[in-house]
Amino acid sequence: MNDPTMPAQPGTPYGEFLAEQEEIQRLKWLASESEGHDIGFESALNDWAQNHRAKWRNMRNQMMKQAQV
Template sequence: MPSPRVDALLKDKKVSRYQEFLLEREELMRHKWIMSESHGRDVGFEVALTDWVQHHRHQWRSERNAKLSAD
């Protein structure tokens, strides 16, 4: 679930590249936290990044773009 800050950015259809980076980074950090919790240790940024890009990034971007188009 996006934070209120993310929702506010998504409502603005003119999302800058930096804002887009911040949205993606926030989602990545959430993924890192979830992975670390499930492994019982800090998995590290690189491991979380690799996993997120390979398994979740495409779907996350598609859903985000669909939400932007629908608004």
């Protein structure tokens, strides 16, 4: 049985969701600081999906494969 007090494990669907959400929040913070105002989550999510997700996903998959070796 899963312990709800334990953080989600990398490689699990929920763990990967949380990792991606953290990256979107990081992008949102950096872009908001750069623009001088809160750009909003939806704007950050769109930017992330269009410009960063594929590269991040490839990097993340490589890290997961290396961790299994």
